[in-house]
Amino acid sequence: MREDIELELECKYCDYEETLYVPESDYNAWAGNGVPIKEAFDYLSAGQRELMISSTCDTCWNKFFPNYEVSDNRTVTLSKHEVVLDIDTVDAIWEIAHGADGWNREFPDNETIKVLQSFEKKAHMYDQMLELLGFKPEEDY
Ligand SMILES: [Zn+2]
Numbered sequence: 001m002r003e004d005i006e007l008e009l010e011c012k013y014c015d016y017e018e019t020l021y022v023p024e025s026d027y028n029a030w031a032g033n034g035v036p037i038k039e040a041f042d043y044l045s046a047g048q049r050e051l052m053i054s055s056t057c058d059t060c061w062n063k064f065f066p067n068y069e070v071s072d073n074r075t076v077t078l079s080k081h082e083v084v085l086d087i088d089t090v091d092a093i094w095e096i097a098h099g100a101d102g103w104n105r106e107f108p109d110n111e112t113i114k115v116l117q118s119f120e121k122k123a124h125m126y127d128q129m130l131e132l133l134g135f136k137p138e139e140d141y
Pocket of ligand 1: 011013016057058059061
């Protein structure tokens with residue numbers, strides 16, 4: 001007999017709730033052994049997987065990211081998470097991090113994140129320098 005476990009999922013942005021029953025072995029593969037969620041739960045919809053990862057339901061996800069279409073061949077895997085982005089967006093992000101044709105030169109996700117984080121650090125340093133010089137850095141939010 002297959003041992004299923006019950007997952008009670010709820011969206012943190014609205015009242016949406018969903019209960020899923022999945023084999024415990026699949027859950028352990030993902031949560032414990034680092035198998036990408038897309039492989040461990042290939043029978044769930046992308047929306048259900050997103051709900052598991054980020055507690056965001058399909059409706060809210062589409063509200064936050066109205067321009068991003070969810071489809072399998074546009075999936076980029078960032079660490080254990082499945083992040084679905086439009087391929088043009090990914091291309092732009094990789095280009096910012098690595099220069100033109102960055103995406104085609106196949107830099108791994110984690111390296112790209114590191115580069116972007118270093119940009120963020122530099123931006124903060126720049127803000128601090130301006131502050132020392134008596135300028136008020138502009139808030140970007
Ligand atoms: Zn929601």
